Amino acid sequence: MKHYLAPDTTIWKGRISNKSLYLHEKVKCVSLSDIPEPPKKSITLLGYACDEGVKRNQGRVGAVKGPETIKNSLGKMPNHLPSTVQLYDGGSITCSKGDMEASQEALSAAVASLLQKKQFPIVLGGGHDVAYGHYHGIKNYLDSKKEGQTIGIINFDAHFDLRQNTHNNNSGTPFYQIAMECEKENTDFKYLCLGIRKDANDRSLFQTAKELDVTYVLSDTFQIQFLDEINTWIHAFIKTVDHVYLTIDLDGFSSAYAPGVSAPSPMGFTPHIALECLKTIIGSGKLISMDIAEMNPKYDVDGQTAKLAASLLHHVVDTLYKA
Numbered sequence: 001m002k003h004y005l006a007p008d009t010t011i012w013k014g015r016i017s018n019k020s021l022y023l024h025e026k027v028k029c030v031s032l033s034d035i036p037e038p039p040k041k042s043i044t045l046l047g048y049a050c051d052e053g054v055k056r057n058q059g060r061v062g063a064v065k066g067p068e069t070i071k072n073s074l075g076k077m078p079n080h081l082p083s084t085v086q087l088y089d090g091g092s093i094t095c096s097k098g099d100m101e102a103s104q105e106a107l108s109a110a111v112a113s114l115l116q117k118k119q120f121p122i123v124l125g126g127g128h129d130v131a132y133g134h135y136h137g138i139k140n141y142l143d144s145k146k147e148g149q150t151i152g153i154i155n156f157d158a159h160f161d162l163r164q165n166t167h168n169n170n171s172g173t174p175f176y177q178i179a180m181e182c183e184k185e186n187t188d189f190k191y192l193c194l195g196i197r198k199d200a201n202d203r204s205l206f207q208t209a210k211e212l213d214v215t216y217v218l219s220d221t222f223q224i225q226f227l228d229e230i231n232t233w234i235h236a237f238i239k240t241v242d243h244v245y246l247t248i249d250l251d252g253f254s255s256a257y258a259p260g261v262s263a264p265s266p267m268g269f270t271p272h273i274a275l276e277c278l279k280t281i282i283g284s285g286k287l288i289s290m291d292i293a294e295m296n297p298k299y300d301v302d303g304q305t306a307k308l309a310a311s312l313l314h315h316v317v318d319t320l321y322k323a
């Protein structure tokens, strides 16, 4: 398969257990094409090792190594999944010669095939251009079923990523690209952003969000003391769609928690509000697939951002598949 690297087993290492497993012991490294249709409930981790979109968006590159650092951190965590749930590392989508569009296409095909095999895909970025390929994988899968099911996108992010792609597609354009395609197909663009920073999105981006009827919560409101109100917004959004695609851009978190990103947010949100909202989203039963974007180990401090990403995933799978 083009633009694809089979799983690297050497990433998965850590403490050896006596009785209960660590995740590096639980995970099975399997090439994408060999991932089976599960008799068991199954999660597949898939890297999107690409920072071409960050480069094109004038950001700080390094996220190409994001997936391997998140997997490495996750492997050191204890397993709380029941034995009836399987965890796969399905390797990574790669990017060569700056051909980000080819990587997005490969990602889309990989996600669609994982969903076909009844896996729960967790994609690890890589720049936020991961969202364009990921969304299309979900869409192609749902379209193939011909049931007219709809997708709502929930994005935890400091940024709208609604920049126009007049000059190029990049890490700041994925949701604009999706919105334009929805417009062409005459379907609703359903997009909820949590944690938007007023000081990181210019007026024209707020205007675009308004024109596209985007629902958003600003970072100064995206705080635990407003949880009830935020949950009301999330519930109202989810009610209008059949499936939720969740995308978490690590740069929305305060740089106190997530320094390892291209565009840090000193006054970003906390992991606590994110976790509460994750519970709400998972509790809806509509979460079909998720990703974590913008992990950049080059600017990380003591592996904190990678650990944050791994902890978020640990919470998600724990909530999804309670033992």
Ligand SMILES: N=CN[C@@H](CCC(=O)O)C(=O)O
Pocket: 057, 058, 059, 128, 159, 160, 161, 163, 171, 172, 173, 200, 262, 263
């Ligand atoms: N995916 C990130 N997108 C942001 C980057 C902002 C920045 O580099 O300062 C954006 O384009 O708005």
Ligand SMILES: [Mn+2]
Pocket: 157, 158, 159, 249, 251, 252, 263
């Ligand atoms: Mn962002």
Ligand SMILES: [Mn+2]
Pocket: 128, 157, 159, 160, 161, 171, 249
């Ligand atoms: Mn983003």
